[in-house]
Amino acid sequence: GESVGLHLPTLSVQEGDNSIINCAYSNSASDYFIWYKQESGKGPQFIIDIRSNMDKRQGQRVTVLLNKTVKHLSLQIAATQPGDSAVYFCAELKGSRLTFGEGTQLTVNP
């Protein structure tokens, strides 16, 4: 069936480096693609979204890129900080239905 999934389960970076978290999707009919951050013991927290007809969107220290040709989504975090350590999920929104990918554990080393 259609699904959203992640390439890598873990990513370890040095503090201050840039992080790139990737996601592959298969449902081309989604309205939005969204990145969530989940810290231990908490629910997912919205980071940034991108409409399906866009290819790039920037936020504060984060950038989301959407490549519809290869059905690939990425989240770039600039100057990664220890507080960025968490599990990151990509998700797709179609109507009111939000479907999550598997998650990538980001670890930031001091």
Place this chain on the structure above:
Amino acid sequence: DAGVIQSPRHEVTEMGQEVTLRCKPISGHNSLFWYRQTMMRGLELLIYFNNNVPIDDSGMPEDRFSAKMPNASFSTLKIQPSEPRDSAVYFCASSLRDRVSGYTFGSGTRLTVV
């Protein structure tokens, strides 16, 4: 706003018992969602409501699971009878329909069925 409020935070119950999880959405939000998170299956959508009406319950695993939303400020997810494989973290989320960034999750209920 206090955000989405779930209770209890932790629940340990014996197999066969009834379990009720509770959720208070953000005031003014008109969509409510129940998710289940496990290591094996990740975050799964169980059911969602728009304006207190169940719209899609295709993710509810079995008849043992039921969800209600009697009013705009309260929802329950009930498991009867509970089984060890139901052990997971259950999240409630609410949103203002069509507001992508407004999708807000609660802190979850960690359910352990022994």
